[in-house]
Amino acid sequence: GAVVSQHPSWVICKSGTSVKIECRSLDFQATTMFWYRQFPKQSLMLMATSNEGSKATYEQGVEKDKFLINHASLTLSTLTVTSAHPEDSSFYICSALTPGQGNQPQHFGDGTRLSIL
Amino acid sequence: KQEVTQIPAALSVPEGENLVLNCSFTDSAIYNLQWFRQDPGKGLTSLLLIQSSQREQTSGRLNASLDKSSGRSTLYIAASQPGDSATYLCAAPAGNNRKLIWGLGTSLAVNP
Numbered sequence: 001g002a003v004v005s006q007h008p009s010w011v012i013c014k015s016g017t018s019v020k021i022e023c024r025s026l027d028f029q030a031t032t033m034f035w036y037r038q039f040p041k042q043s044l045m046l047m048a049t050s051n052e053g054s055k056a057t058y059e060q061g062v063e064k065d066k067f068l069i070n071h072a073s074l075t076l077s078t079l080t081v082t083s084a085h086p087e088d089s090s091f092y093i094c095s096a097l098t099p100g101q102g103n104q105p106q107h108f109g110d111g112t113r114l115s116i117l
Numbered sequence: 118k119q120e121v122t123q124i125p126a127a128l129s130v131p132e133g134e135n136l137v138l139n140c141s142f143t144d145s146a147i148y149n150l151q152w153f154r155q156d157p158g159k160g161l162t163s164l165l166l167i168q169s170s171q172r173e174q175t176s177g178r179l180n181a182s183l184d185k186s187s188g189r190s191t192l193y194i195a196a197s198q199p200g201d202s203a204t205y206l207c208a209a210p211a212g213n214n215r216k217l218i219w220g221l222g223t224s225l226a227v228n229p
Contacts, residue, residue: 006160034216043206043219093160097215105151106217110160 001027004096006109014117015086021079021112023094029074030096034106035067038091050077084116119144119211123220130197131228138192138223140207145185148215152181152192153206155222161206165192197227 003026011019023033033050048069049057056069066088068080077096081088091113095106120143130136142150152164165174165181167190173182180193190207204224208217 032215043221044208044217045219046216049216091158095217105149105163105166106215108153108161108163113158 002096002098002107003027004094004107004109006094006112008112009110010113010115012115012117013084016083018080018082019084019114021081021092021094021114023077023079023096023109025075025096025107028096028098030077031074031099032097033071033077034095034097035069035077035079036093036095038093038111044093047079052077081114084114086116089114089116119147119209119218121207121209121218121220123205123207123223125223126221127224127226129226129228132197132199134197134227135193135195136197136225138194138205138207138225140190140192140220142188142190142209142218144209144211145188147185147209150181150183150190150207150209151217152179152190153208155204155206157204164205194225197225199227199229201225201227 005024007022031052035047036044037047038044046059047062050069050071052071058064071077093111095108098104122141124139149168151166154162167174167183178195183190204222206222208219211218
């Protein structure tokens, strides 16, 4: 149980295009999802917290107009990298919280490797 | 502010050795602590979750302990195998919003 699916797993696109990444909780409802970014040889860094039906909360230094997050249903959150540039190339991973107390674990997708040419 | 540190940064051992990976955190008021495995270019695999009320968790050859008073967790891997080669990450939540703070990981190589 508690499976999180992330799509696509790999995307290569030209500079200036927008890319959408989907994060789905397959067998549970997730009111809260998280989006992380990982640069090579660095640890994961939280970008934003996505709450169903409300605006996402962005971490300091993350441009909300560049990284658009939509959490329109209890099983789907999307991250759109708008006008992507080579410096946005990274590994993006989402996670979802199962319902319950604050001690519940986060369940992670397999990540999306984004390469901007 | 929660900070997570992992040592060593890298470890290379021969197959069959028992080994210990260390994780320390600065804010002991945590709900839980998780250990993950990440293979190169891949996502995360959750290994063990220790709740704040627990002292250890076991899964197969893995055993994770938690000492909140000292701000430390260890991951013990028994009888290591080449398939255990990966980066091992620990993460602790910060504050009430449950966002995870991550260590930089320990890169493990088990040589046949």
